[in-house]
Amino acid sequence: MKNAIAFFDFDGTITCKDTLFEIIKYQKGKRALYVGLIKLSPWLIAMKLRIISNAATKEKVLTFFFKDTPLQDFQRKCDEFITRKLPRLIRPDALQEINKHKQNNTTVVIVTASAENWIEGWCGQNHIKCIATKLEIKDGSITGKIDGKNCNGVEKVKRIKTLFQLEEYETIFAYGDTKGDKPMLSLAAFAYYKPFRQGRSDYNST
Template identity: 50%
Template sequence: MKKDIAFFDFDGTITRKDTMIEFIRFAKGNRAYMIGLAMLSPWLAGMKAGVFSNEFAKEKMLGYFFKGMKLEEFDLLCGLFSEKLLPGLIRPDAMVAIGEHLSKGTEVIVVSASAENWVKQWATRNGLKYLCTKLVCTNGILTGKIDGLNCNGAEKVNRIKQVYDPADYENIYCYGDTSGDKEMLQLANHPFYRVFTQ
């Protein structure tokens, strides 16, 4: 008998805000974050104008704020963020949907462009699996680069298919809220777009 599976985008779907922005504020403080935004404004403006890709701008942000940081320190900050701040960003109705899937034996996976370092701890505590953007670390030090591709758009489907064969599942549920979830939503026979509002 075929099983059911559910894929949830994280930022904006399960959460009310972009968790990378919130994590930077948590880790560096709001003043340092605002200074960083000013320093990064040429690349962020270029991204909005379509000159630079989201992935390029994301690496610029990660590099500015975290390049040279020890992975051990970074993961400690991610754990504190996941424990102290992230619960307040979660949409209650998204958690209800996740709980309903889990109660029926549906496998639930978070598929996110956010770094797995802060998503995995929250996901694991809630009994969920995860497929997220990975960060390059050399000799225990963050380089500010993304390992492989940003887990967004078509890459979400690529990452899913590396682990799961859609043919093995009777019902595939996908939840998303932006164009970066389009390809993942097309994978589902039960797609849900911007259904969580709390």
């Protein structure tokens, strides 16, 4: 049997801010972000009221800011973001926890609803596996749509189980900070909810 595996949500768990809005700000500028959010406010409010889904809202946001952006240009700026901006958004305690797992030969996996374009490179730099939302590409450009399903909620569990035989691991850890992480947390013997904020709390441990 393999020793252990640890699943980490990214936005809000490892980072101190939502990276979708940070990548928009980096690529389009702060003013463009705020103007866009005002125009998108009906959909954002509808999402908060649970009238429309997170995935539908995310597609509205991505379409507004990135539709018809050439993938090559988009990815180049995502790679710049990973190097220049993302390190300042990482919670030190989260990185310390990840490194502790790696030192113990635990398999570490990021499982995130954010797009792989601005997550996968960071995971590669840190020798971590990555499960993330994929963006639809047509004719070499971003469409604003999600390719497949948004990697959130039960979809996180489905993606995990597709890639890993969990019964092969002696111990499973999971870390998250929203209700969209709770299905993933339910997989773990040691599950931590909002673990790297003041007042770390165990969601479940057995």
